[in-house]
Amino acid sequence: MTRVTGPWVPGGGSMARPDVARQQEEGAAALASVGVLLVVLVLALVAVVEAAVLLRVAGVAATAADQAALAAVTATQPGSAVSAHAAASRVARGNGAELTSCDCGPQQATVTVEVPVDRWLLGQIGIDRVRATGQARLVPP
Amino acid sequence: MRTRTGQGGSLSLEMAMALPVLALCAVVLLQGVGVARDALLAQELARLGARVAATSPSDAAVRDAVARAAGPDVDVAVAISPPVRGHGTTIRVRVDLHRPDRPIDVRLRGSAVAHGEPQLERP
Numbered sequence: 001m002t003r004v005t006g007p008w009v010p011g012g013g014s015m016a017r018p019d020v021a022r023q024q025e026e027g028a029a030a031l032a033s034v035g036v037l038l039v040v041l042v043l044a045l046v047a048v049v050e051a052a053v054l055l056r057v058a059g060v061a062a063t064a065a066d067q068a069a070l071a072a073v074t075a076t077q078p079g080s081a082v083s084a085h086a087a088a089s090r091v092a093r094g095n096g097a098e099l100t101s102c103d104c105g106p107q108q109a110t111v112t113v114e115v116p117v118d119r120w121l122l123g124q125i126g127i128d129r130v131r132a133t134g135q136a137r138l139v140p141p
Numbered sequence: 142m143r144t145r146t147g148q149g150g151s152l153s154l155e156m157a158m159a160l161p162v163l164a165l166c167a168v169v170l171l172q173g174v175g176v177a178r179d180a181l182l183a184q185e186l187a188r189l190g191a192r193v194a195a196t197s198p199s200d201a202a203v204r205d206a207v208a209r210a211a212g213p214d215v216d217v218a219v220a221i222s223p224p225v226r227g228h229g230t231t232i233r234v235r236v237d238l239h240r241p242d243r244p245i246d247v248r249l250r251g252s253a254v255a256h257g258e259p260q261l262e263r264p
Contacts, residue, residue: 030156049173051177055181074258079259
């Protein structure tokens with residue numbers, strides 16, 4: 001690209017005309033801005049994908065925690081063949097989560113589950129698992 | 142003057158080639174947001190279906206609840222297992238979601254597991 005620093009002199013040899021130079025600079029600037037916009041759009045797409053994965057994992061974790069808490073409370077009722085902890089663990093595993101704690105009482109349960117996040121980019125910013133807590137309370141009919 | 146006109150033309154041509162690419166990227170981005178939203182919706186529908194299935198022995202009640210929650214613009218297919226459930230049964234509900242008006246045909250799946258509640262045993 002030719003850069004013009006001074007006024008144009010008629011018959012000035014190989015020096016480019018200022019209007020031509022301005023056009024060239026404007027063209028380069030326009031292309032550069034298009035390139036920047038393209039990069040921004042691609043980065044936005046990547047961010048949307050990663051955010052969607054994270055939100056989905058958070059939804060799975062919330063589902064697992066809620067259902068595990070309900071399972072724990074239900075298992076304390078007469079007629080249940082499994083313990084509250086076993087029921088919560090089974091339901092959490094079925095939902096793709098791991099039961100990390102279960103405060104399983106006869107009338108109330110509080111469970112915590114974790115779901116691994118298997119994404120390289122999220123792992124780079126320290127998000128490798130999502131934790132969720134669910135609570136359930138038995139209300140007599 | 143002739144040179145100036147030629148430069149302006151080349152600039153327009155470059156922009157004309159770049160703008161469709163930008164527009165395509167923007168469309169892909171918007172479609173990506175739509176697909177992400179539907180993926181979350183599929184998971185929430187499966188969660189709702191599992192909750193209903195844990196308290197109701199009727200598959201029709203589960204399908205009806207999921208279809209009503211999904212709304213009229215979405216096609217959903219609900220699979221419930223096992224077909225007969227009782228207190229303590231591990232119930233799995235799968236929801237396959239499809240939006241017919243989307244230009245790209247994407248089918249999304251949500252899945253949830255629940256523990257059968259004592260109401261299932263009651264007549």
